[in-house]
């Protein structure tokens with residue numbers, strides 16, 4: 001076990017997978033000479049050279065297409081798209097090319113490509129550099145979508161994505177970059193489609209991912225003082241989703257709060273809520289509550305953003321509203 | 325370029341395979357047997373035939389919505405293609421792709437594409453992989469004059485150039501993007517002039533002459549394989565039919581349409597006349613080839629019609645590929 005920052009865990013995942021498999025390459029804007037905006041690819045170029053770690057022009061469509069063409073030919077592409085907001089510049093490549101190719105080609109080949117991208121706010125980056133757009137990708141059959149809340153999962157989920165034979169969108173939360181935690185050394189993966197139980201409890205299931213998950217853990221500690229024993233679940237693998245693991249928790253607690261930083265309307269929390277209502281209605285003692293961002297772009301000012309971001313207080317309020 | 329008799333006849337036969345496939349597909353669709361969109365390649369056969377005659381099996385192509393010609397010329401299986409148009413279980417993609425997404429990875433056909441301009445940068449990914457895997461091979465992007473106005477064209481030519489990838493860009497200028505004439509979509513007359521913006525070679529050739537296309541491709545392959553750079557080859561041509569079957573092409577000037585369909589312009593009769601004049605082959609030999617190709621196409625229709633539909637459960641296959649054991 002090593003203690004590592006979230007950023008270093010991301011870097012270590014890429015390094016370990018590159019050591020394991022010579023077909024893995026890393027490409028994106030400023031990944032080589034600079035080591036990426038937050039250092040997530042630092043040192044890889046020096047270690048693996050220019051044919052495996054490639055700075056690209058500012059050409060997002062070409063970056064994803066590079067991965068599509070190269071992975072169709074058997075390479076494993078790890079593409080850096082920096083801010084998930086920039087995926088608007090390559091949505092065709094993600095939505096119509098990467099997501100659909102194995103299907104349209106009748107399974108003639110695999111498409112092992114990983115797109116790493118930052119989500120989230122709290123660094124004053126305003127509306128075009130702060131979004132949580134996971135729901136755009138969960139709506140596209142053919143993509144897998146994961147998001148980590150801590151250094152260990154940042155490494156494990158990214159490593160798993162690189163080994164996966166399908167396009168995977170790996171969403172990393174930029175507010176977590178300085179977070180430190182225990183991370184297994186060497187090659188290490190976290191399987192997809194498995195929730196992680198962060199805290200066991202019997203009164204309510206709080207489901208979340210990425211940065212908001214950590215707020216849920218803190219909220220649960222506060223709720224304890226008020227006599228509410230919350231179970232906290234890190235969903236982390238949005239597609240494939242561990243719906244059975246979620247339902248098992250709901251069966252135990254009978255109450256559900258789903259919290260995420262993305263805009264609540266049309267957010268992936270709505271999909272999870274619908275699945276629970278569909279498959280676990282009889283377990284429920286109260287309506288399913290969602291906590292998400294309001295229906296506005298992410299504001300710049302800290303004075304505004306602190307009201308925008310879902311926080312512990314809102315999560316606690318949502319939980320308490322279920323006990324009457 | 326001095327060609328052997330076999331090389332001449334191979335170009336001719338490839339063009340026939342494409343033309344007969346397309347005209348058969350057209351009849352089938354007009355007769356209500358095929359659904360979906362069909363963008364026919366009739367009139368443009370010399371380009372696919374000329375380009376692919378210079379490619380080996382290891383070389384790869386990426387194609388477009390008007391892709392049948394490229395796939396046939398690169399050695400695609402006519403039976404599987406026809407079955408795919410019928411949406412049958414025996415088709416290239418077991419009925420999941422139809423006309424616009426046919427591929428044969430083993431033959432270096434990395435796929436047709438329903439999104440205009442999308443395959444141009446994908447070709448760079450293929451070219452990158454070929455270089456990464458140390459193959460002595462090139463990747464060829466086919467696309468239309470209309471596609472050359474998309475940002476993907478710019479991103480792709482720029483990357484290929486700055487990374488010195490073994491990519492070759494074939495622009496099939498049939499003068500129209502759907503109904504819009506070239507002159508309403510760009511001010512340039514020669515699309516190959518765009519090459520200079522990327523520091524790569526640009527040339528415009530007669531796209532209805534398979535030998536001219538072959539020669540230009542020969543140079544481009546040599547350049548790419550020796551690491552001397554990329555090429556944008558503009559092939560000037562004309563599509564015989566509407567944009568897709570059902571488009572009456574009212575936007576075409578009837579006189580111009582007539583001229584391009586004449587025996588002097590249509591690539592197939594034109595090449596036939598040349599073969600006869602240069603005594604490469606006699607009329608019986610050419611007729612023999614025609615009959616042979618007609619039989620292949622008819623057999624593909626019979627194959628497709630006698631093939632089973634895909635099972636409903638197969639709809640769920642290949643959304644995701646399994647992980648290795």
Ligand SMILES: Cc1ncc(C[n+]2csc(CCOP(=O)(O)OP(=O)(O)O)c2C)c(N)n1
Nearest residue numbers: 390438439440468469470471498500501502
């Ligand atoms: C991104 C995108 N925009 C528009 C279309 C609709 N469309 C299909 S083919 C076509 C014209 C393409 O023209 P060109 O690239 O010159 O190829 P051609 O059809 O002439 O072979 C258009 C506009 C599309 N399929 N994809």
